[in-house]
Amino acid sequence: MTSPLRIALAGLGTVGSGVIELLNENSQMIADRAGRPIEVIAVSARDKNRDRGLDLSPYIWSDNALDLAAISDVDCVVEMIGGSEGVAVDLARNSLNNGKSFVTANKAMIAHHGMELAGLAESKSVSLKYEAAVAGGIPVIKGLREGASANRIERVYGILNGTCNYILSTMEQHGSDFEEVLKKAQELGYAEADPGFDIDGVDAAHKLAILAALCFGKSLDFGGVETAGIRSIMAADIGQAKSLGYRIRLLGMARIDDGKLFQRVNPYLVPEDHPLAHISGSTNAVVAEGNFSGRLMFQGAGAGDGPTASAVVADLVDIARGDSGAVFAMPAESMPSAERAESGNREGKSYIRFVVADKPGVLAEITAAMRDANVSIESLIQTQKTDDGSVLISMVTHNSLERDVAESLEKLSSSSNIQGSPMVMHLLSETD
Amino acid sequence: MTSPLRIALAGLGTVGSGVIELLNENSQMIADRAGRPIEVIAVSARDKNRDRGLDLSPYIWSDNALDLAAISDVDCVVEMIGGSEGVAVDLARNSLNNGKSFVTANKAMIAHHGMELAGLAESKSVSLKYEAAVAGGIPVIKGLREGASANRIERVYGILNGTCNYILSTMEQHGSDFEEVLKKAQELGYAEADPGFDIDGVDAAHKLAILAALCFGKSLDFGGVETAGIRSIMAADIGQAKSLGYRIRLLGMARIDDGKLFQRVNPYLVPEDHPLAHISGSTNAVVAEGNFSGRLMFQGAGAGDGPTASAVVADLVDIARGDSGAVFAMPAESMPSAERAESGNREGKSYIRFVVADKPGVLAEITAAMRDANVSIESLIQTQKTDDGSVLISMVTHNSLERDVAESLEKLSSSSNIQGSPMVMHLLSETD
Numbered sequence: 001m002t003s004p005l006r007i008a009l010a011g012l013g014t015v016g017s018g019v020i021e022l023l024n025e026n027s028q029m030i031a032d033r034a035g036r037p038i039e040v041i042a043v044s045a046r047d048k049n050r051d052r053g054l055d056l057s058p059y060i061w062s063d064n065a066l067d068l069a070a071i072s073d074v075d076c077v078v079e080m081i082g083g084s085e086g087v088a089v090d091l092a093r094n095s096l097n098n099g100k101s102f103v104t105a106n107k108a109m110i111a112h113h114g115m116e117l118a119g120l121a122e123s124k125s126v127s128l129k130y131e132a133a134v135a136g137g138i139p140v141i142k143g144l145r146e147g148a149s150a151n152r153i154e155r156v157y158g159i160l161n162g163t164c165n166y167i168l169s170t171m172e173q174h175g176s177d178f179e180e181v182l183k184k185a186q187e188l189g190y191a192e193a194d195p196g197f198d199i200d201g202v203d204a205a206h207k208l209a210i211l212a213a214l215c216f217g218k219s220l221d222f223g224g225v226e227t228a229g230i231r232s233i234m235a236a237d238i239g240q241a242k243s244l245g246y247r248i249r250l251l252g253m254a255r256i257d258d259g260k261l262f263q264r265v266n267p268y269l270v271p272e273d274h275p276l277a278h279i280s281g282s283t284n285a286v287v288a289e290g291n292f293s294g295r296l297m298f299q300g301a302g303a304g305d306g307p308t309a310s311a312v313v314a315d316l317v318d319i320a321r322g323d324s325g326a327v328f329a330m331p332a333e334s335m336p337s338a339e340r341a342e343s344g345n346r347e348g349k350s351y352i353r354f355v356v357a358d359k360p361g362v363l364a365e366i367t368a369a370m371r372d373a374n375v376s377i378e379s380l381i382q383t384q385k386t387d388d389g390s391v392l393i394s395m396v397t398h399n400s401l402e403r404d405v406a407e408s409l410e411k412l413s414s415s416s417n418i419q420g421s422p423m424v425m426h427l428l429s430e431t432d
Numbered sequence: 433m434t435s436p437l438r439i440a441l442a443g444l445g446t447v448g449s450g451v452i453e454l455l456n457e458n459s460q461m462i463a464d465r466a467g468r469p470i471e472v473i474a475v476s477a478r479d480k481n482r483d484r485g486l487d488l489s490p491y492i493w494s495d496n497a498l499d500l501a502a503i504s505d506v507d508c509v510v511e512m513i514g515g516s517e518g519v520a521v522d523l524a525r526n527s528l529n530n531g532k533s534f535v536t537a538n539k540a541m542i543a544h545h546g547m548e549l550a551g552l553a554e555s556k557s558v559s560l561k562y563e564a565a566v567a568g569g570i571p572v573i574k575g576l577r578e579g580a581s582a583n584r585i586e587r588v589y590g591i592l593n594g595t596c597n598y599i600l601s602t603m604e605q606h607g608s609d610f611e612e613v614l615k616k617a618q619e620l621g622y623a624e625a626d627p628g629f630d631i632d633g634v635d636a637a638h639k640l641a642i643l644a645a646l647c648f649g650k651s652l653d654f655g656g657v658e659t660a661g662i663r664s665i666m667a668a669d670i671g672q673a674k675s676l677g678y679r680i681r682l683l684g685m686a687r688i689d690d691g692k693l694f695q696r697v698n699p700y701l702v703p704e705d706h707p708l709a710h711i712s713g714s715t716n717a718v719v720a721e722g723n724f725s726g727r728l729m730f731q732g733a734g735a736g737d738g739p740t741a742s743a744v745v746a747d748l749v750d751i752a753r754g755d756s757g758a759v760f761a762m763p764a765e766s767m768p769s770a771e772r773a774e775s776g777n778r779e780g781k782s783y784i785r786f787v788v789a790d791k792p793g794v795l796a797e798i799t800a801a802m803r804d805a806n807v808s809i810e811s812l813i814q815t816q817k818t819d820d821g822s823v824l825i826s827m828v829t830h831n832s833l834e835r836d837v838a839e840s841l842e843k844l845s846s847s848s849n850i851q852g853s854p855m856v857m858h859l860l861s862e863t864d
Binding site for chain 1: 450454457458461462464465466467563569570571574575578579580581582583584649707710722723724725726727728729730731732733736738739741742743744745746748749750753754756757758761762763766
C-alpha cells in the first residue's frame, strides 16, 4: 500500500471531532476506497483540555492553527474553524502556498475568497475542496463539477438553508406564525440564538454564489446575490399560497440571462408538483438543469456533524486518490467576471401581500397603482382582519416585468393606508 | 494544452450519435473542464450509410466493432452496442486487455460480467466506467463511489426503471388498468414493443446488482436478485394503497443483513411522506443511507439520448482528468462473494390481494390460513366484483416474517376458490 495521506485538522468543535470519529470508525473501508490510509497527524484548537471524548495524544498539538500550514510532512490541511476572514483564510493561504491541499466546510470563506484561493491552489497544483460548504452531506459539488461536466447548466437553484426550510415547513404544517416557530427551532437547536445569518438569507447566498461559479464558469460574485429572507412571511401567506397550489420555500436561484449572471435568494411560491415542494424539515435539495442531462436533483441532510464529516472525508478520499481538475470546474484564471443581470428585466408572476387599514378606498388605491405600472392582477383575496383591525390583501399578478411591480410598490410606499413593506415573492416557473 | 483523449465509439444508434453531438456542441467547455480536448477518432456501426444526421468523414470507420480495440492511438473505447454477451463483451475484454479505458452504458453486460471486467481494468491500470448504465443521466455511480465514499452504506434502493414508473404513476393518476397504460406507453415510445425486460423487473435488477456491488463492497451477484415485475398490479391495488396512504412503486432494494446480501426488485407500497412516493413519470431516483451522511437521494431522467450521452461524456471527462480508484469503489479482487440473505427471514408488513369466487366461506378459508401461519391481519377490505363475478380481497398484515406469509399463501394455493396467484407487495419501512 502506498504512503498515507497525512492530515492536519484545525478546529475541534463537533464537526472537527466528527471528522476524526469518522476516520477512526470507517478507517479500513476508507483506506480501501482511497487506495491508501488517511491519517490525522496534527490538530489545533483553542482549548486543548476541553473534553471532546477524543484521545488527542496520537496527534501533534498546536494552540495556533497557522502552525499546521508549516508542518513539513502534512499533505493536506482541513479547516473547521469558520468565519470568512481571520485565521481561517490565513490558514488557507499559508497551506496552499506551502503546497498543501486544503479542505474546508467554510462557505463564508469560499464565498468571499474562493477565486483567490482557487487561483492559488491551481498555481501550486494542489487541491482546494469544499464539498461540505454547500448542502452538507449531499455530494452536490461533486455532482455538478464532475457528474454534470458534459453539460452547459441552464440554471441552478434549490433549498440551501435547512433552518429556513424547517421554519417554513413547520409553519405550513401547523399554521403557526414565524416568531413562534423560530423560538421553537431555537429551543430544539435547529436555529442559532442569533439567527440572522440563516433567516435573512445570507447563508443561502454564500452557497448560491459558490454553486453559480461552479455551474456557469463565471467568477464567483457573492456581492451580486440579491438577498432576502423569511422574517416577514406570515402564516396567512402560507395559507394563501396553499390555496393557490403552491408551497413557500426560500430558494437560491442562479442562471445566465443574455450572458449576465442572475443570482437571487428569496422566498418563492413553488408549485406543488415541483419536487422542491416536497422537501420538508431541515433537508436541503439542489436542482440543476443541464442542456443534455435535463433536470437533476440532489437531496439530503444540509447540515449536522455526521453529514458534514461525510463530505469532508469524501474530499480527503478524492485527494488521496489523486484528485485533479479545476476548483470550480473551469481554471480560476479563465473564469471571467460576469456582468450582473438586472432583476427588473425579469418577467414572471409575483405574489404580493399588503397589510392595510380597514377603510374605504384602499383597494382602489392599490389596484390603480398596479394598473398605472402595467401590472395586471390574476387573482386577489382580501382576508382576515388582524388583531389590530387591519386587513390583508394578497394578490398574484399576471406575467409582469419585475421592474413594473417594483414601480407600483414604489408608488404605494407613501400611502398612509399601507402598513410596513408589502411582502413580494415570485412564483417559480420553468423559465424563472 | 496536453494531448487530446482519443476515443473510438462502437454503435451509432441514437445514444451513440448523441455522444458525438454532445462532444461537438459542448466541446470547448468540455475541454476546459477536462483539461484537454476529447476527440472521437474512430467509429463503428452496422450500416455506414444510414442517415444519422452526422458527418462521419472525420472518423476512421470500421464495420467490425472489435477492430476499434486494436487501433493503437485510441485511448478509450466507448461501447453503445448493448447486450450482455457477444460483441459488446468481446470489445470490452479486448479494449481493456490492450490497455485502453472503456466506457459503457450497458447495464446487462456490467451486471453479468462486471467483476471480470473490473478485475481486468484494475490489473491493466485503466478505467472501466459505467455511469450511464444506472439511472441514465443521474450521476449516481459517481455520487456513491466518490461522494459517499466516507460512509458505510446501510441500504440502497430506488426507482430504477422509468417505463415501470411511468406505467404505475399513470395508472395512479387515471385509475386505468395495466394493459391499457402499457399499450399507451408503447404508442408513445415509453415502452418497448417487447416490454418484458422492463415490466418484469429484469432491467431494474441489472441496475440494482451494480449499485449493491458498489455500495457494499461485495462481489456483484445479479443472479441473487429476487425479481418480480408489475404485470399483475390492478387499478384496484393502486386505489387500495392510496386509501391506506401509500403509492405503489417498483423498487430495487439492497442491503446487508447479518453480513449477507439482500437484493430484491418488487413493487412496494411507499408511504406518501417518503420522497420516492413523489417520483412520477419516467423519472428515476436512487436513495442511499450512509452511516454518517444519512439519507441521500439522487433523481433525474433515467433514460433518453441526452441524459445517457451526458453520463457517458462525464465518464470521458473523468478519464481525461486522470480518473483513478477502483471500478466498484473497492478493488475487485478484494470484494468477497456475499452469501445471499433469505427473504423469508425478513419481517415487515405486506399487502396481499386475492381474486376469489363470490361464495360463502372464502374469507374464512383465507383468514384461517393466515392464522395458522402466524400472520395477523391489520386491515382487510373486500371490494368490487369484477366483470366475471369474482371479488377482490385486499389486506395488510401486521409485522410478519415473510416466510410465514409465504407459508399461508402456499396453503391457499390449492384452493379452488382463489383465482390465479395472489399479489404480494411489501410496505416500505425504515428497516426494510
